[in-house]
Amino acid sequence: MEETQNLEMAKADIQSIVSNSEVIYEYSDNFVNKVICGDSLSVMKKMPDKSIDLVVTSPPYNLKNSTGNGMKANTTSGKWAGNALQNGYSHYNDNIPNDEYAQWQYNCLKEMYRLIKDDGAIFYNHKWRVQDGLIQDRKDIIRDLPVRQIIIWKRKGGINFNPGYFLPTYEVIYLIPKPNFKLAPKANAYGDVWEFMQEMKNEHPAPFPVALIERIISSTTSKIVMDPFFGSGTTAIVAMALNRQYVGIELSPDYCKMALARIERNKIKSEVVTNKTALLF
Ligand SMILES: C[S@@+](CC[C@H](N)C(=O)[O-])C[C@H]1O[C@@H](n2cnc3c(N)ncnc32)[C@H](O)[C@@H]1O
Secondary structure (H helix, E strand, O other): HHHHHHHHHHHHHHHOOOOOEEOOOOOOOOOOOEEEOHHHHHHHHHOOOOEEEEEEEEEOOOOOOOOOOOOOOOOOOOOOOHHHHHHHHOOOOOOOOHHHHHHHHHHHHHHHHHEEEEOOOOOOOOOEEEEEEEEEEEEEEEEOOOOEEEHHHHHHEEOOOOOOOOOOOOOEEEEEEOOOOOOOOOOHHHHEEEEEEEEEEEOOOOOHHHHHHHHHOOOOOOEEEOOOOOOHHHHHHHHHHOOOOEEEEEOHHHHHHHHHHHHHHHHHHOOOOOOOHHHHH
């Protein structure tokens, strides 16, 4: 009951910042250039096959599921000190048993794969970690999906006060394409280790850096780009700057609101400093 009331309040709040119907709460066939406020798996299940060119996404990492070295709320020392995700997401606790988490993410990836066209691709960002002495290299999520390449995103920034660990500085991006996917001309020269600063100026606890998403989208000739874990809407604001269309799915009404306000701001002044070659498509 309280949740319904919260959603109704969030809807009213959201409608006060967007003048048109850019946000939807139920699936509709008219999903292009929309923020869909709901559960990504249920929404994707309703979408038609091959309706998207590119998926760019970073799911919740299940970081609060821990055997000792994981993230705890309000930590002021140790590996997770100062991490913006300590208190989790607004409407998702990021803490489920690992098997359940891997199954959920695999189901999501299968839907994303169904939704991309024969020349489409998924760029799926995740993090490898060691938990309880076991390597979590996310094979349990990826399973039979056709990974073509793993890109290393070398992050700068971050602080680590734990003397037992080297400062973690990388994440991975799985390129999972359909067979006919090709990069945009010359994009292959970027190589497979990309260095981008972590995003600092964003209220969302785990936003993509704008430049990272610009690298991904501009490396493709995609027209419709979807992010099923949309957060603050970085994928949309880059898609808009590169003259592509977007579809965003986000569970939290607070982050939907944050993303919609950001999209409105970007219509007036884009955050993306576009590189001219990226605009060839
Ligand atoms: C790592 S963040 C994505 C941040 C985003 N890339 C950005 O630039 O702001 C993951 C997002 O997934 C959302 N989320 C969690 N469970 C979800 C679900 N079942 N359906 C849709 N979104 C979900 C969280 O609320 C969070 O905003």
